[in-house]
Amino acid sequence: MTYLLREIFRSGKFVVGFWIFAAILLTVVIYPLLVPDPPLAIIGRGTFFPPGIYVNGYDAVSGTPRYTLNIRDAEDKRIEGKLTADDRAAMQEWLVAAGTPEAEINIEDTQALLDTWFATFDPALRLPGMTNAQRNYFIRLNGSIQNLLSTDDIIIAAENPESGEMEEIDTLPPSAYVNVNQVPNVRVLPLGTDNFGRDVLTELVAATRISLQIGFVAGFVATLIGLVLGLVSGYVGGWVDDVIMFITNLFTVIPSFVLLILISFSIGQENRGAFLIATVIGLTSWVWTARAVRSQVISLRNRDHVNLSKLSGHSIFHIILRDILPYIASYVVMAFILQISSGILAEAGLSILGLGPRTTEVPTLGLMMNWAMIYQAHILNKWWAYFPVILAIALITFSMNLMNTGLDQVFNPALRE
Amino acid sequence: MNNNKQEIYLSARNVTKIFGMGNTRTVAVDDVNLNLRKGEVISIVGESGSGKTTLAKILLGLINETEGEIYFQGEKRKIRTQGQKREYWRNIQAIFQDPFSSFNIFNKIDSVLLDCINMRGGRRLPKAEKVAMMTEACSFVNLKFEELTNKYPFELSGGQQQRLMIARVFLLKPKILVADEPTSMIDACSRATILDMLMQLRDEEGMTVIFITHDIGLAYYVSDNVYIMEHGRFVEGGPAEDVIIHPQHDYTKRLLNDVPKIYEEWDLSTV
């Protein structure tokens, strides 16, 4: 046994797969301890907040100690950051209409663009073909650009509860800074939020956990059914074999995914729990295991060590358990690993079609994909809503397949390098 | 023919085994009759595909005959239930060809030997007595039980494993031993050791031995009676001296003619 384990961990493929999988498992276990939020808590009002560090604006201006830092290019950065691509395009449009050659305008170079703008912009100028509304838009744009450049303090006012008048309570100079560490409310959203305003990372970790559980349950059910049917039909043979193989062949010719869709659909939205779906996946994917186990058992049952066991007076049960099962155990373990990863994929496939588990407490990887698709994250370029999910699914199945090939190399000497 | 039923341990009457049906139908054993008397060694000689191993498995009760009957100690053999099978296998045991695939690689040597003690009703014996029995069996085959305990059969050499197989038979003390090519996978030097031990089982334990082999020389060396098998049929049978030295049937003659010899000239012109 120790020798076998040593051999297994000598295989590079298995070790890489094992560490990826272990890292995923560790994340799934440790992350909820660090971030105990419920995974489906809606924290953002609005859809698809991009990934980043969210600092509470209210806390930042009130009560938090303020520091004055004179940083040379702070102003440039501010303008650079606030002058949006749309604004720059509008500026270019006006300048071109006003007669500046297009080649001379570089909208990337903020300083040059502003210089040209202030040199040429005349609110009074009426350009041919420009509507009043358009002229007003450019005047407003000019105002806001001027605002950006202003170095005046910002006045913070509050309503006096007695007089009902606005009173200045504080001013905020452009050189005022707060220390993020001193702001009581900061929230890091490494993967932003999804369409419902839920933290994608927290959701992803919970979804990975549930999907792994679904995979394990599905894999366990499929392997158990496949193993038992394969062992019985292979060893007992005769009419028992015929009956079992008839059922197995029946399941082989019906595409299991279609069957899965039909069963999920007939269960109904209300009753579809995560584990019911897992069991259903397991119930539709044992065929391959059963056939493989059966053929292995058939080649084993006439071996001399089985004959010897019979001659030693052992019962059929003993022979199947002690003389056949250990010989195919490595094979079954590998089949189990494959079944887990295909279970996870099957759940993802079902959920994308909207036939996955109905949950209000926990997400699954498939459900996350489903939501991202319904809310068009892929069209809106909100990559953080679906790409990490795809990556998680890929990593899980990749690590399992790596472990599987690694095991195969250990158990099947013909594949060793 | 000696018709004394007391003396005949095992007999096969018109035993036939057919595998498959239709196009794949093959007659592996074809209408074989065989009488085995107490304490004798018989050899069944045939080339590969002659059906000798199938016949051995039928005699052992590992596969069922298609037609014919097998009588054990004068009575028709009954091996339908697990209990009847156990009872039958107390009386007939086997040694297989390939020692490396004969043992379950997950079971230790101790458990292989303990199974035999249990089968002979020794399950309740005190541990010391079981160890003494196992030690005796191992020393019968020139193995040391202390060195084998907690080891797996595959840690032994082929010859040692085949001896362990004989130790198993020694513990079980069956009336009949079916040895299916017991020496074909081991080296010539260990072959003599194995054969000597089988002869010892016969001489000291009064065991009756059915020797299955493709090696006509070996059959001549070990057996009292020899049966030559071709395409599932016995073509010739009788005392070893008669069959091997004065063969009657063409097939036997051909077989003998095709085996390399060292005292006589090996005639290569007749192929």
Place this chain on the structure above:
Amino acid sequence: MSRPILEVRELTTKYITRFQEDIYAVDHVSLTVEEGKSLGIAGESGCGKSTLALSLMGYYFPPLHYSSGEIIIDGRNITGMDPDDVRRSILGKEVAYIPQAAMNALNPTQKVISFIEDVVRAHNPKASKQEIYELARDRFEMLGLPAEVLQKHPVELSGGMKQRTVIAVSVILGPKVLIADEPSSALDVTSQKMVIKMLRDMMESGFIKAMLFITHELPLLYNVTDDIMVMYAGQLVERAPAEKAVFDPLHPYSKGLMGSIIVPEEGLREHKLAAIPGTPPNLKNPPKGCRFAPRCRYVRPECTTLSVPLRRVEDERTYRCIIPEAELREIYAHEQQ
């Protein structure tokens, strides 16, 4: 003394295991096979006889590695040659090798003739189909095989015919030396006899100049080869003309080996089979002194300390034992009484 075709001097080859251990499976073996002669190699499994056969081609692939010594084929030293050169100009042309399960080497989807085309074209890419067919047909007829076999697929041939076909294909380029490693052990006795007859005919007609025949079946060896060489634990322990090796062996190991011969001939039942107790040593760390000492009946204290040289007796006889010939004969004679 006629011309030596195959000469091997102190050849040592080793296996390197996955754990980087060296196992010397052929340990300083020297042998010479003269023109028109055949040499048989006998020994238990694991004694290095198959490794010797592989090593003699001068083409090594891991885990087998060359260590030291020389191989000279018809005056041409092939040791140290580039492996590609060996493959192009030695294999098949100078030395042909028939492995144990040779008959399974035929590709089941290829006709025999197309297999031959591959073999010939590997050495002579310009050969035309017609040329190759004529060459193959001539060779097959010479070896007593029907030319129809060329147009058949391997599945259509019986085991014995398949084996003979593989042998015919492997000598298609007319090699000088043929190395046959258990060429008939998977066959029934009748096919075995046909294979042996074919090999003997090739030798007698002078088509093959020298043959090395490896088997654990001594009666077969006795009937096929002129000389017999016994190997034990990677070393040569005795070499003698076949007649003497079988009926008058000198080395205690050969003595045991020859005593275990079983043939269906009169007198066999009276003769007691010899058994050699114990198992061959592990070649990872072979015993010091005589490697056979732990199993030898005539072992003496000095056997385990002194290194044992090969003794030469008569002209063509050598054996590796510290006991002199006369003394050994005395011991054997005494034992027989």
